[in-house]
Amino acid sequence: MFRISRMKYKNGSNGIVQNLFARQSTATAKKTTESANESQRIVIPKKIDRGPTDLLYTLSKTVGRDPTAAHYKYHDDPYLIPTSLYNRDQYALSKESGKQTAQWIKQQHAKLFNSKDAKPPIEAFFPKPVYTDESEVDLKCLEDSVESLNVCDAILIYRLLTAKNVTVPDELKQNILELVCFYNHKDPIPFDMFEARGSAEASKRSRDAKPDVWVENSFADQLFQSIEPKTPAAYNTMIRGLYKFSSLERAEELYNEANEKKIPLDLATYNSFIRNINKPGVTAEMRWEQIKITLGDINKRQLKPNVKTLNAILATIKAGGNIHSIIDYAVQTMAEFQALNIEPSLETYAHLLDIFHGKQSPPSNVIYQIVERIEKNPNLIAQGPDDLTFFYKAMVVCRFRLRNSASLARRIDNIVTHSDNIKFLGDAQQEQFYYRYFLTTILHNETFAEFIRTYDQLVPETYSLEPSVADDIFSTINITGTIQHVPKFWTDIVISGISKRSQLNDSILALMTTNQPLADVKEHDGLVDQFAEIAWTIYQNAMNDQFASARKEELIPATRLANIVILLLQANRHQNARTIVESCLEQQKDKRIIGCLTDEALSAFIDSCVVNKEPRIAIQCVAYSIENGVGDAIQFGRKIVQSFTLETNEIKRITDLVGQDVLKSAQKSTE
Structure with missing residues (x-):
C-alpha cells in the first residue's frame, strides 16, 4: 500500500510522488528524495480495469459477513424483511417482477424512451428493437442480436437476410449456430434476473420436471446443413447442443460421422460424449471400456484432458453397477489425472x-x-x-x-x-x-x-426453520428436559410460517403436556402461562385455518384438543378450556373434530367446573363420558353431586345418567 502526497520541486512545479509504508533510515530517505528531484520523471502505473462494485467488495472484506443479518436484497424496509422460506421467494420474485414490468412498459411505449442525451448513451435504458417479417434488416442487426443473446431475433433476422439473398459470413453463421445450440432456440432468462434463473433451475431439479429436449428439424439443423463445407467448429457445436438437450441418437450419429470423415473434434465435444455414454443396457464395465477408448482418441488428437474431462468420467462411472468396481474405476481415474497435475x-x-x-x-x-x-x-x-x-x-x-x-x-x-x-x-x-x-x-x-x-x-x-428440524429439536428437549427453550422455538416457528403444521403442533403439545414446569426451578418461571398461550394459539390456528384442506389437514384430532385443554387449565384459563370442550360435546360437535377427549382432560375440566361453579357443563361432560366410553362416569357424577347444590332437574339428569346409587353414596359421604 502507498500514500499519495503532493510535493513541490526545486523549480517550483507541483508533482505527485509515492511514499511507501516501509522503515528506512533518514539517509536512505534523503537519497531517494534527491534522486527523484534529479530525474524529475513521474512513472504513472498501468491502469487496472475495475468493476463498478470492486471498491465496495474490498470494503466488505474488511468487516466480514454477519450471519445474523438478512440478505441485502431484503433491506428495502426493515419492517418487511421476510423470515419464512415462502415469503423470501415471493419477496425476491416480486422485486424482479417489478423490473420485468418496467421493461414491458419500456417496450410498449418505446417512443418515450428514445432520448439519447446521456454521453456515452446507456444501451440498457433504450427499448429493445422489435423485428417482424416486414422489417428492414442488415448484417449489423444480426451481429447485434447475436451479441445481445437475443436468440429468437437472431433466427428471424437470419431468415430475412437469406430471403433477400444477402450473404452471411461464415464466422457469423458459426456464431449463430453456437447461440442457437446453446440455448435450444429460446431466449435465455436475463442475467440480472437472479431469482427467476434460480427458480427455473430449481424446477428442473424437481421430480416432475420435463427435460428440455432438442427441437427436431429445427433452425439449427437447417443452418448446419447450409454450412458448406462442413467445418470442425460446426460439427463440435451441433454435437454438444444435441447432447446437452438429450437428442442422444442424433448426437451419436454426428459424432460417428465426424470420426469417419476424420473431422477433428475438440475436447469439449469429447467431454460431452463421455457424459452421455450411459444408455439402457450398458453395464459399468462397458462404460469403462468406452471411456478408455475415448481417452485414447483424445490422446491421438494431442489434446490434454482437463478437469471437465475428469468430472465427465466420474459422472459416467457412478451411474450404476457393482459399487466395488465403481470405486476401483474412480481410484484409477483420480490417479491418472493427478499424474497430469489436474486440480x-x-x-x-x-x-x-x-x-x-x-x-x-x-x-x-x-x-x-x-x-x-x-x-x-x-x-x-x-x-x-x-x-x-x-x-x-x-x-x-x-x-x-x-x-x-x-x-x-x-x-x-x-x-x-x-x-x-x-x-x-x-x-x-x-x-x-x-x-x-x-x-x-x-x-x-x-x-x-x-x-x-x-x-x-x-x-x-x-x-x-422447517418442520422436520423443529420436530428433532422438540425430541431433544424432551430427552434433556430443557423445556425453558420451548417458547423461544415456538416464536421461531411462528416467524418461519410453519405454526399451522398439524404434526409439529402435536409434537409440541405432547412435549408441554408431558413435561410440566416445576415451581422450584428458576428457569421455569412463567412457563405455565407461556405454554397455555402457545396451546391457545394452536387451537385458534386450527379453527381459522383456511388452507388446511390444501394440506390435507382439515380434520382435528380430539387428542390434540385434550392436550390444549390440560395446558389451559394448568394456567387457570377455564373459559378458554370450556370453549374447546363445548366444541367436542355431541350436542354442539364440530364436524372437523375426530375422536374423543382423553380421560385426563375430561377429569381436569370437571374439576375446573367445580372450582368455577358450573354444574351444567359438568353434567354434559358426564353424558359425553358415557356416550364415548371416556373416563369413570360414575366417579364424575359422584364428584358433581358432592360439590354442587343441584336443582331438581339437574339431579334428575345425573340419576338418569349414572343411577340412584350416586346420590346415596354422596349422602353417606356427606354424613
Whole structure:
C-alpha cells in the first residue's frame, strides 16, 4: 500500500510522488528524495480495469459477513424483511417482477424512451428493437442480436437476410449456430434476473420436471446443413447442443460421422460424449471400456484432458453397477489425472462423495481427505454449475453416513463462511437444505447448549426453520428436559410460517403436556402461562385455518384438543378450556373434530367446573363420558353431586345418567 502526497520541486512545479509504508533510515530517505528531484520523471502505473462494485467488495472484506443479518436484497424496509422460506421467494420474485414490468412498459411505449442525451448513451435504458417479417434488416442487426443473446431475433433476422439473398459470413453463421445450440432456440432468462434463473433451475431439479429436449428439424439443423463445407467448429457445436438437450441418437450419429470423415473434434465435444455414454443396457464395465477408448482418441488428437474431462468420467462411472468396481474405476481415474497435475474442482469432490459415501458404499474416510485438501486452499474458484452441489452433499454425508461428525460439519461450514465461498451453496433451496442438515448434525452430536449458540446465528435470517428440524429439536428437549427453550422455538416457528403444521403442533403439545414446569426451578418461571398461550394459539390456528384442506389437514384430532385443554387449565384459563370442550360435546360437535377427549382432560375440566361453579357443563361432560366410553362416569357424577347444590332437574339428569346409587353414596359421604 502507498500514500499519495503532493510535493513541490526545486523549480517550483507541483508533482505527485509515492511514499511507501516501509522503515528506512533518514539517509536512505534523503537519497531517494534527491534522486527523484534529479530525474524529475513521474512513472504513472498501468491502469487496472475495475468493476463498478470492486471498491465496495474490498470494503466488505474488511468487516466480514454477519450471519445474523438478512440478505441485502431484503433491506428495502426493515419492517418487511421476510423470515419464512415462502415469503423470501415471493419477496425476491416480486422485486424482479417489478423490473420485468418496467421493461414491458419500456417496450410498449418505446417512443418515450428514445432520448439519447446521456454521453456515452446507456444501451440498457433504450427499448429493445422489435423485428417482424416486414422489417428492414442488415448484417449489423444480426451481429447485434447475436451479441445481445437475443436468440429468437437472431433466427428471424437470419431468415430475412437469406430471403433477400444477402450473404452471411461464415464466422457469423458459426456464431449463430453456437447461440442457437446453446440455448435450444429460446431466449435465455436475463442475467440480472437472479431469482427467476434460480427458480427455473430449481424446477428442473424437481421430480416432475420435463427435460428440455432438442427441437427436431429445427433452425439449427437447417443452418448446419447450409454450412458448406462442413467445418470442425460446426460439427463440435451441433454435437454438444444435441447432447446437452438429450437428442442422444442424433448426437451419436454426428459424432460417428465426424470420426469417419476424420473431422477433428475438440475436447469439449469429447467431454460431452463421455457424459452421455450411459444408455439402457450398458453395464459399468462397458462404460469403462468406452471411456478408455475415448481417452485414447483424445490422446491421438494431442489434446490434454482437463478437469471437465475428469468430472465427465466420474459422472459416467457412478451411474450404476457393482459399487466395488465403481470405486476401483474412480481410484484409477483420480490417479491418472493427478499424474497430469489436474486440480479437482468442487464438482469432482461431489462425484467422489456419491461414489465413496453412497447408500451402498462401504465405510470410507474420503470426505475427510477432501475437506483437508480444500482447507489448504479455501479460496474456491467456480468451474461449472455442478460445483454448487458439493457442500450440500458433504453435509448430507455428515448427517446420514458418518457418526460423531459434528467436528467435520463445522470444518465444512468454516470453508463455506470463508471469504465469499457462501455463493457455492447455490440457490435459496439448496442453501436451505445445507443448513437443515448442518443444524441437525450439530443437534445430534453436540450438547444442546452448543446447538443453541449455532442456531441463534442462523435462524431466522440465514435459515428458515422447517418442520422436520423443529420436530428433532422438540425430541431433544424432551430427552434433556430443557423445556425453558420451548417458547423461544415456538416464536421461531411462528416467524418461519410453519405454526399451522398439524404434526409439529402435536409434537409440541405432547412435549408441554408431558413435561410440566416445576415451581422450584428458576428457569421455569412463567412457563405455565407461556405454554397455555402457545396451546391457545394452536387451537385458534386450527379453527381459522383456511388452507388446511390444501394440506390435507382439515380434520382435528380430539387428542390434540385434550392436550390444549390440560395446558389451559394448568394456567387457570377455564373459559378458554370450556370453549374447546363445548366444541367436542355431541350436542354442539364440530364436524372437523375426530375422536374423543382423553380421560385426563375430561377429569381436569370437571374439576375446573367445580372450582368455577358450573354444574351444567359438568353434567354434559358426564353424558359425553358415557356416550364415548371416556373416563369413570360414575366417579364424575359422584364428584358433581358432592360439590354442587343441584336443582331438581339437574339431579334428575345425573340419576338418569349414572343411577340412584350416586346420590346415596354422596349422602353417606356427606354424613
